Amino acid sequence: MPSNTIDGYTFAVNDEGFLTNREEWSEPLAQVLASMVGIGELTEAHWAALRFMRDDQAKTGVTPTLRRMQTQGKFDVKQLFALFPGKPAKLMSYLAGLPKPVGCV
Amino acid sequence: MLANKLVKALPPTASITVVDKDDDHDYQPGYLFISLGTSTPERVRRSRKAQLSPKVELVMDQIVSVDPDARKVTLKGRTLDYDWLIIATGTTPRPDMTEGLTDERIWRKSAFDFYTMEGSTALGKALESFEGGRLLVHVTEMPIKCPVAPLEFAFLAEDYFRHRRMRHLVDITYVTPLDGAFTKPVASKRLGGLLKDRSIRLATDFAIERVDPEKKTLVGFDGRELPFDLLVTVPTNMGAQYVIDSGLGDDLGFVPVDKKTLASTKHERIFAVGDASNIPTSKAGSVAHFSVEVFIDNFVEAYEGKPMTHAFDGHANCFIESGRGKAMLLDFNYDTEPLTGTFPVTTIGPMSLLKESRLNHIGKLAFEQIYWQMLLPGRSLPVPTLMSMAGKVPAEKTKES
Numbered sequence: 027m028p029s030n031t032i033d034g035y036t037f038a039v040n041d042e043g044f045l046t047n048r049e050e051w052s053e054p055l056a057q058v059l060a061s062m063v064g065i066g067e068l069t070e071a072h073w074a075a076l077r078f079m080r081d082d083q084a085k086t087g088v089t090p091t092l093r094r095m096q097t098q099g100k101f102d103v104k105q106l107f108a109l110f111p112g113k114p115a116k117l118m119s120y121l122a123g124l125p126k127p128v129g130c131v
Numbered sequence: 132m133l134a135n136k137l138v139k140a141l142p143p144t145a146s147i148t149v150v151d152k153d154d155d156h157d158y159q160p161g162y163l164f165i166s167l168g169t170s171t172p173e174r175v176r177r178s179r180k181a182q183l184s185p186k187v188e189l190v191m192d193q194i195v196s197v198d199p200d201a202r203k204v205t206l207k208g209r210t211l212d213y214d215w216l217i218i219a220t221g222t223t224p225r226p227d228m229t230e231g232l233t234d235e236r237i238w239r240k241s242a243f244d245f246y247t248m249e250g251s252t253a254l255g256k257a258l259e260s261f262e263g264g265r266l267l268v269h270v271t272e273m274p275i276k277c278p279v280a281p282l283e284f285a286f287l288a289e290d291y292f293r294h295r296r297m298r299h300l301v302d303i304t305y306v307t308p309l310d311g312a313f314t315k316p317v318a319s320k321r322l323g324g325l326l327k328d329r330s331i332r333l334a335t336d337f338a339i340e341r342v343d344p345e346k347k348t349l350v351g352f353d354g355r356e357l358p359f360d361l362l363v364t365v366p367t368n369m370g371a372q373y374v375i376d377s378g379l380g381d382d383l384g385f386v387p388v389d390k391k392t393l394a395s396t397k398h399e400r401i402f403a404v405g406d407a408s409n410i411p412t413s414k415a416g417s418v419a420h421f422s423v424e425v426f427i428d429n430f431v432e433a434y435e436g437k438p439m440t441h442a443f444d445g446h447a448n449c450f451i452e453s454g455r456g457k458a459m460l461l462d463f464n465y466d467t468e469p470l471t472g473t474f475p476v477t478t479i480g481p482m483s484l485l486k487e488s489r490l491n492h493i494g495k496l497a498f499e500q501i502y503w504q505m506l507l508p509g510r511s512l513p514v515p516t517l518m519s520m521a522g523k524v525p526a527e528k529t530k531e532s
Contacts, residue, residue, distance in 0.1 A: 113310075116336075
């Protein structure tokens, strides 16, 4: 398994650059990654989504889908698209140090 | 199939009741072919009762709710008690979950589903009179039943228009919420290539916000707008309404189960088989079939009060009709990506995997008879239930993948 190092953080990643060990994640690391993918400074709204994702994943073992963010987390999907432009589900799981949500198979 | 097998596996003192809303049992893979005019409603529909062992009681009624603590199932007309409950109510397409889709200006006029008898029949008529324009083949959100069916539709529709000598008048785009043509990366690459070969456009990562029935466009959350003259969509798939109403389901109404035993994670006397559960593999007939084989052994153990010793591996295997008289065959499970190589079938000989072939196409067509004659009555098929690696090569190791 390859690992990446940036700003002194070293973490195991898969071939798409997603963290493979959620314990290697930290809030400062998420901020570094956010700057790299062009999101910039993470606001409270960003953090709310990322924290929900991590808490939910810790409970269920799987990364929540956008639908679950909407039904369980009460997030507005349109707002998530504004916060994490383009591919929110992918970007959010990337920044939350979680596997990409597999929309099942 | 499950009830017919259970009759043989359980002691004669066990009584088995099947509850279903009507007596219509459809060969669901046939819907696709109805829409393309190569099958008919009469051909795919048969009586449910006729498929069931006479030792199984069939109650035709609507299920309202389940009370897992009291072990009762409430139907519209009566209430049934149970010792064991096996939920097998599959998935339901829910076009009502997408704003604008069921608007009467477009629904089943220029916007169609094909996973229902009504939808595929209406689509068949619309295709016949289609004069050309933009065709969108669209998947609303995952998971969906038979995830390869929309791709097959795209390939077969391409073929259909080619035969009618109007392919040049039709602009086909495959629209998916995924980041590729299919969920499994290896298969996605092969299938994506095939789309390109047939000049079918691919729009990925499309999360639909709503359908605009006035402008006839799909509107994405990211602001993209895709116009259509003909929309063939796979609506959001959800578990049965009574599962949702009884609090037995997840966000989409699928019953959370142990992926190896199919036992409910919340209620010890409840199991969910087939598409109704949340197991992380395809919602496909082959999965239902393979999982039931393992399930029966486990269920008999549970019934006798013993620990369950068998584990389902998520084995799935799908034929993908790719048009032009050919088909591909996919074979994968929870842990293994689709493989290339060959698939062992006793008596018929090996079938090629992840590669188009004529034999795969014939296999797909022959499956209709296998379904009625062997699968439903609960006879064994000449294919392994758990995935076997015989004759298979991981795709990345072959030269042309």
